[in-house]
Amino acid sequence: MKKVVKAAAIAAVVSSALLSSFSHAAEKVYKLKLAETWGPNFPIFGDAPRNMAAMAEKMSNGRLKITIDSSNKHKAPFGIFDLVRSGQYDLGHSASYYWKGKVANTLYFTTMPFGMIAPEQYAWFYYGGGMDLMQKVYEPFNLMSFPGGNTGNQMGGWFRKEINSLEDLEGLKMRIPGFAGEVFAKLGVKPTNIPPGELYTAIERGTIDALEWVGPSLDLRMGFPQVAEYYYTGWHEPATELQFLVNKRTFNKLPEDLQEILKVAMKAAAYDMYTQSTHESAKNWDTIKKDYPNVKVRTFPKEVINAMRKANEELVAEKSAEDPLAKEIIESQLAYLKKARKWTEISDEAYLNSISVVE
Amino acid sequence: MKKVVKAAAIAAVVSSALLSSFSHAAEKVYKLKLAETWGPNFPIFGDAPRNMAAMAEKMSNGRLKITIDSSNKHKAPFGIFDLVRSGQYDLGHSASYYWKGKVANTLYFTTMPFGMIAPEQYAWFYYGGGMDLMQKVYEPFNLMSFPGGNTGNQMGGWFRKEINSLEDLEGLKMRIPGFAGEVFAKLGVKPTNIPPGELYTAIERGTIDALEWVGPSLDLRMGFPQVAEYYYTGWHEPATELQFLVNKRTFNKLPEDLQEILKVAMKAAAYDMYTQSTHESAKNWDTIKKDYPNVKVRTFPKEVINAMRKANEELVAEKSAEDPLAKEIIESQLAYLKKARKWTEISDEAYLNSISVVE
Numbered sequence: 001m002k003k004v005v006k007a008a009a010i011a012a013v014v015s016s017a018l019l020s021s022f023s024h025a026a027e028k029v030y031k032l033k034l035a036e037t038w039g040p041n042f043p044i045f046g047d048a049p050r051n052m053a054a055m056a057e058k059m060s061n062g063r064l065k066i067t068i069d070s071s072n073k074h075k076a077p078f079g080i081f082d083l084v085r086s087g088q089y090d091l092g093h094s095a096s097y098y099w100k101g102k103v104a105n106t107l108y109f110t111t112m113p114f115g116m117i118a119p120e121q122y123a124w125f126y127y128g129g130g131m132d133l134m135q136k137v138y139e140p141f142n143l144m145s146f147p148g149g150n151t152g153n154q155m156g157g158w159f160r161k162e163i164n165s166l167e168d169l170e171g172l173k174m175r176i177p178g179f180a181g182e183v184f185a186k187l188g189v190k191p192t193n194i195p196p197g198e199l200y201t202a203i204e205r206g207t208i209d210a211l212e213w214v215g216p217s218l219d220l221r222m223g224f225p226q227v228a229e230y231y232y233t234g235w236h237e238p239a240t241e242l243q244f245l246v247n248k249r250t251f252n253k254l255p256e257d258l259q260e261i262l263k264v265a266m267k268a269a270a271y272d273m274y275t276q277s278t279h280e281s282a283k284n285w286d287t288i289k290k291d292y293p294n295v296k297v298r299t300f301p302k303e304v305i306n307a308m309r310k311a312n313e314e315l316v317a318e319k320s321a322e323d324p325l326a327k328e329i330i331e332s333q334l335a336y337l338k339k340a341r342k343w344t345e346i347s348d349e350a351y352l353n354s355i356s357v358v359e
Numbered sequence: 360m361k362k363v364v365k366a367a368a369i370a371a372v373v374s375s376a377l378l379s380s381f382s383h384a385a386e387k388v389y390k391l392k393l394a395e396t397w398g399p400n401f402p403i404f405g406d407a408p409r410n411m412a413a414m415a416e417k418m419s420n421g422r423l424k425i426t427i428d429s430s431n432k433h434k435a436p437f438g439i440f441d442l443v444r445s446g447q448y449d450l451g452h453s454a455s456y457y458w459k460g461k462v463a464n465t466l467y468f469t470t471m472p473f474g475m476i477a478p479e480q481y482a483w484f485y486y487g488g489g490m491d492l493m494q495k496v497y498e499p500f501n502l503m504s505f506p507g508g509n510t511g512n513q514m515g516g517w518f519r520k521e522i523n524s525l526e527d528l529e530g531l532k533m534r535i536p537g538f539a540g541e542v543f544a545k546l547g548v549k550p551t552n553i554p555p556g557e558l559y560t561a562i563e564r565g566t567i568d569a570l571e572w573v574g575p576s577l578d579l580r581m582g583f584p585q586v587a588e589y590y591y592t593g594w595h596e597p598a599t600e601l602q603f604l605v606n607k608r609t610f611n612k613l614p615e616d617l618q619e620i621l622k623v624a625m626k627a628a629a630y631d632m633y634t635q636s637t638h639e640s641a642k643n644w645d646t647i648k649k650d651y652p653n654v655k656v657r658t659f660p661k662e663v664i665n666a667m668r669k670a671n672e673e674l675v676a677e678k679s680a681e682d683p684l685a686k687e688i689i690e691s692q693l694a695y696l697k698k699a700r701k702w703t704e705i706s707d708e709a710y711l712n713s714i715s716v717v718e
Contacts, residue, residue, distance in 0.1 A: 061616035119637045127638035153706035233709035257420035271630040278478045279486035282702040343641040347512035350592035352708045354658045
């Protein structure tokens with residue numbers, strides 16, 4: 001008996017060691033950290049990385065755990081590019097055009113004035129060469145970039161006075177950052193940037209005459225319908241796509257199944273944010289109409305739209321002349337837009353125009 | 360020495376048995392069978408289940424293997440509901456409205472005439488109560504149903520003669536199946552159903568005067584631009600969503616991580632088919648315009664559209680009166696459409712209409 005017991009004891013020790021090493025390989029947990037541009041509990045934008053992390057954790061049976069730090073934690077809302085590049089964070093959730101001051105060609109992967117609407121832009125990304133071009137821009141920085149969720153067509157903004165002509169734009173003080181601000185500046189607008197928390201007071205007190213934010217999905221909670229009457233339809237951000245950034249070294253260390261889980265979770269969460277944005281916009285626009293009957297929807301007059309298009313084309317041509325990769329991206333987008341829009345015109349656009357307004 | 364060797368030998372046997380049972384649990388492979396309505400190599404529609412299966416297999420590290428049988432194999436293209444219900448297949452890829460003869464309320468989960476466009480309908484499914492209503496309809500049959508990919512707005516069809524008035528529809532022989540066929544029948548059209556392989560010859564020889572199929576994405580390869588000159592914009596299928604069917608017993612047997620992998624893979628593949636459809640429609644519409652300059656796009660005249668809407672509303676009201684669940688679904692869709700369309704009108708529709716046609 002004694003010998004057998006001893007043998008069994010050895011067996012138990014050996015097998016337990018083997019099992020533990022096997023179990024370790026199969027069950028190794030990868031803990032990744034994600035930094036987001038948004039503050040804590042930021043609706044819709046903040047839901048996208050959280051939905052992504054939840055799907056990834058569940059699909060990996062807990063082997064892929066992603067924790068998310070909001071801007072109050074990492075203190076660098078517009079520094080996500082560097083945080084992920086350096087490896088301080090493994091992942092980021094932000095928007096590509098925030099890095100245009102650092103890497104000019106990141107501008108094109110969010111949205112462009114007078115550019116593609118969301119279904120057209122997703123088709124460009126996934127079937128029209130957009131993903132390859134985006135990788136070309138991010139590769140030198142040890143980064144991978146993926147679509148991170150679409151806001152849908154953004155509104156042209158809240159104006160205290162109606163815009164009836166180009167003259168009405170002259171000297172207008174408006175919060176409109178980025179490339180669209182440059183376009184508007186060419187038309188005499190004075191673009192300013194004001195922190196989100198001060199926007200309501202700024203327009204209420206007349207420090208600014210107008211502002212653009214997102215659309216009903218996020219504008220309602222900012223209180224803008226209380227302080228500006230004219231809500232203009234969009235031209236400058238027809239399909240704002242957010243961004244997931246991934247540190248390439250982190251990605252390469254993951255086993256293949258977790259790489260795929262991460263990629264599919266990001267893709268599904270991004271598409272889903274577009275769906276959620278559509279829902280929240282529909283719901284909140286309904287509320288705005290009921291609670292603020294004074295709000296009037298306007299579209300810029302034809303002469304203003306034509307002047308904006310011309311200014312936009314000039315700026316895009318300048319960028320195209322400066323850099324061959326910029327030229328490649330711009331030409332790819334314009335060629336794709338031309339084809340895709342012809343389809344949109346005979347499908348959704350024709351359909352929407354052909355049926356009476358739903359009452 | 361001898362004792363030690365013996366002990367090690369026992370240890371090896373014991374640990375190997377333990378390891379094998381551990382490995383078995385961790386690595387158990389679930390082989391699922393999917394039946395699709397489509398024939399082999401059917402583009403776009405057939406890509407959706409294949410993309411889904413590829414993602415699921417890669418994300419599960421080979422633990423979830425899905426094989427796909429096309430209609431030439433299972434011989435029941437319109438019997439997927441029964442094949443999955445009975446457990447003969449674990450999964451299906453088809454379209455919900457194919458079962459309306461069997462379970463009337465399955466009609467509403469594909470698309471409805473004058474209904475929502477794709478982004479609106481996805482918002483209804485995932486954020487507006489659509490998924491719950493769909494489950495309510497499929498639950499009694501031991502089935503789960505999920506969105507399976509969107510074709511985008513379908514064209515109104517190919518006509519050999521221009522439709523200038525309601526009189527031009529009188530007696531017109533048209534291939535237009537399903538609910539839309541019922542609507543058209545109220546306007547004097549003679550709807551017929553003809554197998555896909557015979558459609559080209561039927562319209563060429565004048566057996567039928569018109570037909571609807573899908574849109575440029577799939578119409579080009581059918582040769583229709585060669586035999587009909589007028590291509591009408593859509594009204595009857597503004598957002599045709601295909602369907603993944605899952606046998607509930609199969610689903611319940613899967614471990615939780617594989618359940619989530621299956622669900623996310625289906626969701627991502629469905630969204631992606633909408634993107635692929637947009638791409639293929641844009642590309643093929645460009646080809647049709649170049650290769651068939653005789654093709655003319657037309658929208659039905661206002662009096663025809665109004666008559667179709669009226670006929671549609673009457674049919675929907677009849678269905679609503681017949682069955683409380685039908686009423687619940689129809690009311691949910693109409694209420695959602697009303698809100699979502701108001702948003703579409705001030706976003707994508709206003710944007711598309713405000714800018715000149717891209718040349």
